[in-house]
Amino acid sequence: MVAERTFIAIKPDGVQRGLIGEILGRFERKGFKLIALKQIIPSRELAEKHYGIHREKPFFSGLVDFITSGPVVAMVLEGDGVITSARTLIGATKPLEANPGTIRGDLAVNIGRNVIHGSDGPDTSAFEIGLWFQPSEINNWSPSDQIWRVESE
Numbered sequence: 001m002v003a004e005r006t007f008i009a010i011k012p013d014g015v016q017r018g019l020i021g022e023i024l025g026r027f028e029r030k031g032f033k034l035i036a037l038k039q040i041i042p043s044r045e046l047a048e049k050h051y052g053i054h055r056e057k058p059f060f061s062g063l064v065d066f067i068t069s070g071p072v073v074a075m076v077l078e079g080d081g082v083i084t085s086a087r088t089l090i091g092a093t094k095p096l097e098a099n100p101g102t103i104r105g106d107l108a109v110n111i112g113r114n115v116i117h118g119s120d121g122p123d124t125s126a127f128e129i130g131l132w133f134q135p136s137e138i139n140n141w142s143p144s145d146q147i148w149r150v151e152s153e
Contacts, residue, residue, distance in 0.1 A: 006083045007119045007128035012070035014115040036076035036138045
């Protein structure tokens with residue numbers, strides 16, 4: 001059985017502000033397994049597919065312009081309850097409403113520059129992972145401490 005997976009993207013503002021290590025570290029310290037990671041400047045086509053649900057909204061063009069404005073660090077995390085837990089770690093979409101201790105609460109400037117994206121459910125996660133990653137880019141592996149636990153039990 002495959003553990004739950006989620007898609008996370010550190011947006012251009014987070015990359016350009018040097019927050020990659022800080023953000024990735026929060027997920028690793030929580031205990032989630034990183035199974036895919038790459039830096040990419042998204043094409044307009046990729047961005048429009050990613051934000052397709054917002055296509056008819058007035059802010060759609062601005063979202064696409066921003067996400068394509070510079071490098072994005074895209075990743076897939078795996079673990080029990082990772083979708084909900086990652087959303088909790090990320091915090092509210094509007095940084096002014098995000099709790100201190102969350103990524104957006106601590107690091108984001110405003111709603112237009114909120115540093116990070118995380119899938120909001122299993123269907124969205126599967127769609128976004130498939131959009132941003134080829135199956136060959138996802139690495140299935142077992143942490144050595146899991147192997148050690150099995151041997152000692």
